[in-house]
Each structure stands twice: as C-alpha cells, then as structure tokens.
Amino acid sequence: MNAPHPLDPQATDNGLLRFLTCGSVDDGKSTLIGRLLFDSKTILADTLNAIEKTSAKRGMTAVDLSLLTDGLQAEREQGITIDVAYRYFTTGTRKYIIADAPGHEQYTRNMVTAASTANLAIILVDARKGMLTQTRRHSYLASLVGIPHLLVAVNKMDLVDYDQAVFEKIKADYLAFAAKLDIRDVRFIPLSALNGDMVVERGTRLGWYEGPTLMQILEATPAAHTEKAEDFRFPVQFVCRPQDSANPALHDYRGFMGRVESGEIAVGDAVTVLPSGRTSTVKSIEIGAEPIERAIHEQSVTILLADEIDISRGDMIVKSAEQPRAVKQIDATVCWLSETPMSPARTYLLRHTSREVKAKIAKIDYRLDVNTLEREAIGALAMNDIAQLTLKLAQPIFADAYDRNRSTGAFIIIDESTNNTVGAGMIDG
Amino acid sequence: MSTLTRQTLSHLDWLEAEAIHILREVAGQCSNPVLLFSGGKDSVCLLRLAEKAFRPGRFPFPLMHIDTGHNYQEVIAFRDKRAAELGERLIVRSLEDSMARGSIVLKHPLESRNKHQSVTLLEAIEEFGFDACIGGARRDEEKARAKERIMSFRDEFGQWDPKNQRPELWNLFNARTHKGENIRAFPISNWTELDVWQYIQREQLELPSIYFAHTRPVVRKNGLLQPVTELTPASPEDKVEEVLVRFRTVGDISCTAPVESDADTLDKILAETATTTITERGATRMDDQTSEASMEQRKKEGYF
Numbered sequence: 265m266n267a268p269h270p271l272d273p274q275a276t277d278n279g280l281l282r283f284l285t286c287g288s289v290d291d292g293k294s295t296l297i298g299r300l301l302f303d304s305k306t307i308l309a310d311t312l313n314a315i316e317k318t319s320a321k322r323g324m325t326a327v328d329l330s331l332l333t334d335g336l337q338a339e340r341e342q343g344i345t346i347d348v349a350y351r352y353f354t355t356g357t358r359k360y361i362i363a364d365a366p367g368h369e370q371y372t373r374n375m376v377t378a379a380s381t382a383n384l385a386i387i388l389v390d391a392r393k394g395m396l397t398q399t400r401r402h403s404y405l406a407s408l409v410g411i412p413h414l415l416v417a418v419n420k421m422d423l424v425d426y427d428q429a430v431f432e433k434i435k436a437d438y439l440a441f442a443a444k445l446d447i448r449d450v451r452f453i454p455l456s457a458l459n460g461d462m463v464v465e466r467g468t469r470l471g472w473y474e475g476p477t478l479m480q481i482l483e484a485t486p487a488a489h490t491e492k493a494e495d496f497r498f499p500v501q502f503v504c505r506p507q508d509s510a511n512p513a514l515h516d517y518r519g520f521m522g523r524v525e526s527g528e529i530a531v532g533d534a535v536t537v538l539p540s541g542r543t544s545t546v547k548s549i550e551i552g553a554e555p556i557e558r559a560i561h562e563q564s565v566t567i568l569l570a571d572e573i574d575i576s577r578g579d580m581i582v583k584s585a586e587q588p589r590a591v592k593q594i595d596a597t598v599c600w601l602s603e604t605p606m607s608p609a610r611t612y613l614l615r616h617t618s619r620e621v622k623a624k625i626a627k628i629d630y631r632l633d634v635n636t637l638e639r640e641a642i643g644a645l646a647m648n649d650i651a652q653l654t655l656k657l658a659q660p661i662f663a664d665a666y667d668r669n670r671s672t673g674a675f676i677i678i679d680e681s682t683n684n685t686v687g688a689g690m691i692d693g
Numbered sequence: 694m695s696t697l698t699r700q701t702l703s704h705l706d707w708l709e710a711e712a713i714h715i716l717r718e719v720a721g722q723c724s725n726p727v728l729l730f731s732g733g734k735d736s737v738c739l740l741r742l743a744e745k746a747f748r749p750g751r752f753p754f755p756l757m758h759i760d761t762g763h764n765y766q767e768v769i770a771f772r773d774k775r776a777a778e779l780g781e782r783l784i785v786r787s788l789e790d791s792m793a794r795g796s797i798v799l800k801h802p803l804e805s806r807n808k809h810q811s812v813t814l815l816e817a818i819e820e821f822g823f824d825a826c827i828g829g830a831r832r833d834e835e836k837a838r839a840k841e842r843i844m845s846f847r848d849e850f851g852q853w854d855p856k857n858q859r860p861e862l863w864n865l866f867n868a869r870t871h872k873g874e875n876i877r878a879f880p881i882s883n884w885t886e887l888d889v890w891q892y893i894q895r896e897q898l899e900l901p902s903i904y905f906a907h908t909r910p911v912v913r914k915n916g917l918l919q920p921v922t923e924l925t926p927a928s929p930e931d932k933v934e935e936v937l938v939r940f941r942t943v944g945d946i947s948c949t950a951p952v953e954s955d956a957d958t959l960d961k962i963l964a965e966t967a968t969t970t971i972t973e974r975g976a977t978r979m980d981d982q983t984s985e986a987s988m989e990q991r992k993k994e995g996y997f
C-alpha cells in the first residue's frame with residue numbers, strides 16, 4: 265500500500281468515512297474485513313496470536329482472518345455474527361469506521377441500524393453463486409436508508425479461476441436489478457479476500473481488471489453524505505445560562521448548544537427559531553467558549569443570538585430563508601425493530617432531532633416484501649417489517665424529506681413502557 | 694473518481710464533534726448524570742470534551758472516581774489537581790469502604806481489585822441516584838466492547854445484556870430509563886488509542902507522569918512486566934530489574950503492567966503508538982488474558 269504513515273506530517277487529513285459491509289456467513293464478509301485490517305496493518309501481534317491459536321484449535325492450516333470480527337461469546341459459540349459490530353482502521357490520510365452487519369433474513373433491523381450512519385456500502389456477492397435474494401435485499405435496504413455509494417464486491421474470484429466472464433455476468437445481472445432502485449452511485453470490483461487480491465494489494469491474478477482496488481475506492485469516496493448544498497438545521501440540545509458565575513460579563517449569557525445537522529452558519533446570519541417563529545441574527549458562534557466565525561455540517565457548537573429569545577431543548581434554529589415544514593402528521597417508511605408488534609392501538613414516543621412527541625398510527629398503507637419488493641396489506645408491524653404508514657403527532661416537528669436531509673428526515677420510535685427503541689422511520693418527500 | 698467539493702471536518706474534529714454531541718444528549722436527556730474520572734488518559738480526554746461542550750457554564754454533572762485503593766499515587770494526585778483546576782465537584786468512593794461493609798469479599802488479600810470496582814460503582818449509583826454514568830471506554834479496546842452501544846442500557850442490577858441492546862440509529866440517542874436503571878454513556882466509543890494520543894497532543898492535555906518513560910523496578914512474568922511495589926512485592930526467586938518503562942493504561946496496581954519504552958514526550962508516544970505491535974489491553978492487562986471472553990463476563994456483571 266502506498267498510503268503514508270499515520271503520523272506523516274505531510275499527509276492531508278481526508279476526514280473520516282463510515283461504511284457498511286453486508287453479506288451472509290458464507291460469502292466471506294468477515295474474511296474481507298479481516299483482510300482490510302490485516303493489510304492496513306491494524307491488527308496487532310497479540311490479537312493475531314489469539315486468532316492463530318483459535319484457528320489451530322479448529323484444525324485450520326492458515327490463519328482464519330474472519331475470527332477477528334467475531335465479537336461476543338454467544339457468537340463465537342454459534343459461529344455467526346448476530347449484532348452490528350464496529351471496527352476501526354486508518355490509512356494515514358483517512359480514518360475508517362466499519363459497521364459489520366449480519367446478513368441473515370431475521371436481522372433486517374441490524375442492517376438498517378448499521379446503514380443509518382454509513383456513506384458507503386460494500387455488498388458482497390459470492391462469485392460462484394451470483395445474485396441471490398439477499399443481494400437484492402441488502403441493495404434495497406441500502407438504497408432505502410439512503411447510502412449514497414454502493415460497491416458490489418464479487419468475492420471468491422479464486423474459486424472461479426479469476427474468470428472475467430463470471431464477473432461481467434454478475435455485473436450485468438446486478439445492473440438490470442438496480443434499475444428498479446434509487447441508487448445514485450454503484451461500482452463493481454472483483455476480489456479474493458482470502459488471498460488479498462484487489463483488497464489493498466492488486467495481486468497478480470486479476471490483470472484483466474483495470475479499475476481501482478477496494479482500498480483506493482474507499483480512499484476516494486467523498487466523506488460528506490451529500491455533495492449538494494443543504495439547508496441549515498440546528499436542533500437545540502442544551503441551553504447554557506451560567507448565571508451563578510462569579511464573572512458578571514456572563515450574567516446575560518445565553519448559549520444555545522447543539523450540532524449543525526446540515527448546512528452551515530456564520531456570524532451575522534438571519535435566523536428563525538422554531539416553533540416560536542421569533543427571528544434574530546447570529547451574534548457569535550463558539551466551541552468551548554472560544555469564538556469561531558462560521559460552523560459547518562456536523563460541527564458541535566454554541567450559538568448566541570443578538571436578541572433575547574426564550575429557547576429550550578427541542579427547539580430548532582434555522583436560517584430565515586430556508587425553513588423546514590412544521591408538521592403534525594407524517595407519511596413515512598418505518599422499519600420495526602421490536603419483537604412486540606407495532607399496534608395501531610398504542611401511543612408511542614417519537615424522537616426527531618432533539619425533540620420528543622407522542623405519536624399514533626393513523627393508517628398503514630402496506631408492508632413491503634424486501635425480497636420481492638411487492639406490497640402487502642397488514643394490520644400491524646412485526647419485527648423486521650418495513651412498511652409505509654401515516655403517523656399522527658401530538659405536537660409539530662420541523663421536518664424535511666429524508667432524501668433531502670438525513671437528519672431532519674429521520675426519527676426513532678420509543679416504547680415508553682420499556683423505553684426501548686422499537687422503530688426507525690424515514691419521512692417521505 | 695469524484696472530487697471533494699464540500700468542506701468536511703478532519704477526523705479528530707469529527708470525533709470531537711460527535712463526543713460533544715453525545716455529552717450534551719446525556720445532559721439534555723438524563724436528570725442526574727455523573728462523569729467517571731480516573732485520571733487515566735481516556736477520561737482526561739472526556740474532561741476536555743466536557744469543557745468544549747459546556748463552557749463557559751459549569752459541567753451539568755459531578756465527576757466521580759471509584760478508587761480501588763491500589764492506584765498509583767501520581768495518578769491520585771493528578772486526579773485531585775485536575776478536578777480542582779476545573780472547579781468541578783469530585784466524588785470519590787472507595788472499594789475499601791465496600792470491603793468494610795462486607796459487600797466486597799476478596800478471595801485473598803492480594804486478589805486483583807479491578808473486577809470488584811463494579812460493586813462500589815453500583816453502590817455509588819444507588820447512593821446518589823445517578824441515571825447515567827459517562828465513561829471513557831472505547832470500542833477498539835476489546836471485542837465485547839465493539840458491539841456495545843454509545844448509550845448502553847443497564848438494568849436495576851447494573852447488568853448489561855448483549856443480546857438485548859437498544860438499536861442505535863443515525864445520531865438519535867435514547868438515554869431513557871425507569872427508576873433504578875441507568876445508562877452508561879461512552880462519548881469516545883469511536884476513538885482508537887491512536888486518536889486519543891493525537892487528541893491529547895493537539896489539545897496539549899496534561900497527563901499523570903507515569904504515562905511517560907521512567908525507570909521502575911519490575912519482574913518479567915508471562916511476557917508482561919510486573920511492577921515491584923509495596924502491594925506487589927517480588928518473591929525471593931524473582932529477578933528484579935530496573936527498566937525504562939511507561940504505562941499505556943493506568944489502573945489497579947495489581948493488574949496493570951507497564952511496557953518497555955523510552956518515550957518521554959507526547960511526540961515519541963505517538964510515534965510508538967502508530968507502530969506498536971501489541972494491543973493496549975494485551976500489553977498491559979493481566980486480567981484480560983485469563984480468557985478470551987473475560988471482559989464480556991465482567992461487563993454483564995456491571996463492570997464498565
């Protein structure tokens with residue numbers, strides 16, 4: 265690998281990329297992650313030592329890199345991945361967070377969870393098997409949750425003699441299927457995670473493939489979720505009023521603390537506070553009491569306004585010229601995450617940005633079969649169901665369509681009796 | 694390949710912004726949180742992040758240390774100094790008090806006290822009625838932690854149920870609890886050891902002196918350096934050596950081993966961390982080597 269050393273002062277910091285790997289137990293997902301960690305030199309000696317021992321105990325001759333990602337005792341016993349696990353590596357120019365989602369049918373909820381924070385998904389296809397039902401399911405879920413970049417990795421090329429025709433056939437099949445989905449950017453790569461071909465190193469057996477290696481694709485993928493300009497959204501998390509301070513200069517200090525969920529803001533910008541609709545201008549922006557001139561997407565800052573306005577947690581500061589909709593009824597796609605079905609008889613708590621409101625089902629339009637994309641009528645949502653429905657809310661939320669804004673278009677549903685997170689929703693345009 | 698047209702945060706700025714967001718969610722959602730501060734490098738980062746999250750206001754939570762009574766004196770002195778500098782309230786609860794009450798019973802006087810911290814922690818949570826404990830654990834430290842949520846739910850007995858965790862989507866965190874339950878919140882879940890050292894260097898954070906290379910009497914045992922102290926004296930057959938070492942983690946004296954190193958500055962520690970061949974817990978934790986699953990077991994019992 266030609267990436268610079270992690271401490272090379274000349275290396276530019278290319279930010280952080282979160283990506284998701286999806287595939288089943290058999291298509292080599294764990295081996296691929298193990299290979300990325302191994303070839304990027306993220307695996308350290310004692311960890312390697314432990315998996316060498318385990319590999320030997322299981323009677324294997326080579327080190328089984330997939331053991332690196334087997335997290336929990338229960339999984340090690342069953343030999344399967346049952347929950348989303350997070351892995352980390354760095355190349356010196358960029359830090360990576362891998363969300364490792366299990367591929368089984370019953371774990372749609374895990375994949376949706378892992379996908380919600382990812383900007384790229386690697387969809388693994390076994391070269392011997394080609395497109396499977398689960399390939400379609402993973403691709404559909406990735407497009408549903410709005411992952412902007414998909415990478416179809418045709419793995420186990422070593423088991424098909426590195427045959428280009430096999431790769432091209434899978435690529436053609438996939439493109440025919442993908443035309444039905446809303447996928448903005450899809451790419452294809454042949455590889456052998458087991459032997460390391462086209463993961464970090466090119467290897468010598470895939471000479472007919474002229475595109476970038478998997479690692480080169482990761483390094484070049486934009487870190488931002490979208491390249492489009494987004495409206496400024498600042499949900500208030502916490503209000504700082506240090507009145508008891510010995511410093512009289514702070515007596516009138518009112519800092520509105522939150523994260524710039526989208527867009528950007530600068531000192532002097534005209535803003536509107538929701539739900540009150542009061543307007544003001546940005547007097548200053550701070551991080552930890554240090555002033556800055558402007559704040560960009562994903563920055564956690566404190567905003568001070570020129571006028572004294574009563575603002576509390578759950579309110580939202582937006583630019584006056586780009587306001588979201590205040591809605592008390594939403595149409596949304598909901599993925600149900602709980603073993604207890606979602607019932608139209610119950611009232612739930614909906615958390616949207618820093619705001620919580622009561623919510624009830626107004627109507628369920630249909631359930632979508634994630635394998636066939638067919639619509640079915642249902643009366644309640646069971647675990648792993650993905651359904652189109654309408655929710656009534658007790659108070660308004662300030663929302664955008666999910667495909668325009670991943671932060672103000674998303675919500676979770678909480679069951680107040682257990683306080684569990686039981687559903688995840690994306691608001692329609 | 695597409696070109697980067699939108700300005701994005703550097704990786705440390707992104708991690709910092711995420712951690713501040715998590716701290717503010719704890720403060721906004723929970724009625725009585727506490728931040729666990731041991732004087733170790735991860736919790737030193739947490740304090741800096743709390744300053745960035747809440748200054749010029751006071752922290753909306755006190756600091757707390759669960760003292761095993763087996764900590765290095767340099768670390769305890771640093772802990773007290775740092776809390777005083779910040780002007781924040783520091784609560785200390787000690788394992789020795791739990792032992793006096795009879796809630797902790799050691800198998801033998803020299804048994805590692807590390808795993809018993811959970812008892813004193815749970816007692817303190819009950820005493821103060823804390824509904825959230827903010828800790829500096831990271832997912833890269835250990836396999837069981839790789840799957841733990843950023844806001845991790847604990848039942849009335851302080852237990853973690855790895856098979857029944859709340860799904861965590863987008864950056865919508867659910868820190869709700871009923872009375873008696875609590876949340877363990879981990880703002881630096883997504884940081885690695887290298888990120889921590891890079892952040893300490895960027896922010897020029899002060900650390901206890903034992904993180905830097907110093908000469909210390911040690912005995913070589915099972916591939917680890919066992920420090921020779923009053924608590925962990927050498928036995929007659931041991932060969933005691935004076936070795937240049939530093940600690941990569943600071944914990945209970947009886948179970949935290951230093952590594953050989955001449956890194957006496959942050960720059961040198963960073964260079965060493967980037968090229969190190971042994972994971973942080975593997976090099977330094979005698980208690981985690983017992984079995985591959987030992988951390989998971991302890992977490993289920995209420996450990997961090």
